[in-house]
Amino acid sequence: MLFVLIHASLFKTCPHQKNKSFGHLSKRSKFLWPRTKQLTVAKLSAGASNTDRDSSYSSSKRGEDRAYSEITAANRSLLDRAKKVKSVCIVGATGFVGQQLVTLLAKAGVELTIVTRDVARAKATFGKYERRGYSLQYCQLPSLVLDQDVNFKACLAKKDAVVNLAGAPIAGKRWSEAYKDELISSRVRVTQKIVEMIMSMDKEERPKVLINASAVGYYGVSDSKEFDESSPPGDDFLAVLCRKWESAARQLDQSFGTRVVILRFGIVVGSGGGVLGSMTPIFQMFLGGPVGTGRQWISWIQIMDLVNLIIRSITDENMLGVFNACSPEPVTMNDFCETLGNIIGRPNWLPVPTFVIRAMLGEGSIVVLEGQRVYPSRTLASGFHFQYPNIYSALEASINVS
Structure with a gap:
């Protein structure tokens, strides 16, 4: 299941979107980057990359300057691993995941090339890193109808890694045939x-590794099955989209180096964006609750674990093929909402009925009404360690409660 809380769409005309003070976290709860020492270990669908047009939070709103200063202390080993990388090209860098990745790589001194449809917006987002003396270059994503683009080719060449995070938003929109084509174009055709x-390229110019995003929506939906990297794909639109997306990346087989x-x-x-960017303000207004039955599975990952996995994929030459980027402890939507409510001191009491979601989104309602329980078998077998394996630790790391 690719999930972004539908409450944000249902309440998009609420005053809090016009008044910055209404609906934002009080002093009691505020977004911060993870701080490991604060965590209390407690136990308690398909995620998709956001396009570089999909980041709705500016750096000032998300407190990224503060995040920038704290990232070293909280993630020393991750920063040390990133320092082994010389140059990275990121496609879709101004989305939620991309911005966090840029923050860490810039701090590590990596030479970054940002590929985007909107260069001016990207420069506004990442200009602070340039002012601090870090190396960033920008590249215009070419028209997909062109057979060749020399500038784009140069942006990809001779890089330690190309990280492709591009993709138009899947959740919260009705899937017209035109929008389905945009979902395909922004993922499959960009890849x-x-x-x-x-x-x-000549062999010596090719990047060492391509890290390509996909989503656990690849597996289709189920209330009862458990999926891992060896499971077959589903047959709904999202599963077919993911299959085509991955197939495009796999055309670059090992023979090309x-x-x-x-x-x-x-x-x-994570803090200030993704699912919590939409979800937390709604809970703060005492309007929080699960979508649909609440029994659907959510396979999730904390933002710093995801950034860590991307960096690990770049630096570990033994990593090849498909890896599930999700926690080994998926939860139901109701458990997710209940845990969030407990952490910020708000009730989980106002569910959004299934018929409302279906009326709003049509076929696209599968994104929030259905889910899948996904286990990261190959990811764990590779030796990757999740810093935030359960939902309580992940949410507590993302929301500082004092």
Whole structure:
């Protein structure tokens, strides 16, 4: 299941979106980057990458300057691993995941190339890093109808890694045929363009690794089955989309000298964006509750675990093929909402009825009404360690409660 809380759509005309003080967290609860020492270990769908057009929070709103200063202390080993990387090209860097990745790589001194449809917006987002003396370059994503683009090819060439996070938002929109085509274009066709450019390079110019986003929506939906990387794909629209997306990346096989890692994202949990960016203000207004039955599974990952996994995929030459980027402890939507409510001191009491979601989103309602329980078998077998394996630790790391 690719999940972004539908409450945000249902309440999009609420005053809190016009008045910055209404609906935002009080002093009691506020977004921060993870601080490991604060965690209390407690136990308690398909996530998708956001396009570089999909970041709705500016740096000032998300407190990224504060995040920037804290990232070293909280994630020393991750920063040390990132320092082994010389140059990275990120496609879709201004989305939620991309911005967190840029923050860490910039701090590590990595030479970054940002590929985006809107260069001016990207420069506004990441200008602070340039002012601090870090190396960032920008590249315009070319029209997908072009057979070749010399500038784009140069942006991808001779990189330690290309990280492809591009993709139009899946949740919260009605899937017209035109929008389905945009979902395909922003994922499959962008990936095809990247692969085409790499394949056309001389071998010594090709990037060492392509990290390509996908989503746990690959597996389809189920209330009872458990999926891992060996499971077959589903047959709904999202599953077919993910299959085509991954197939485009796999065209770049090992014979071309570029290692390919496909990360199937779960729901991304993190400070100031992703699912919590929509969900927490609604709970803060005492309007929080599960969508639909609340029994659907959510396969999720904390933002710093995801960034860590991306960096690990770049630096570990043994990583090849598909890895599930989700926690080993999926939860039901009701458990997710109940835990969030407990942490910020708000009730989990106002569910959004199934018929409302179906009336609003039509076929697209599958994103929030259905789910899947996904286990990261290959990810764990690779030796990757989840810093936030359960939902309580992940939410507590993302929301500081004092």
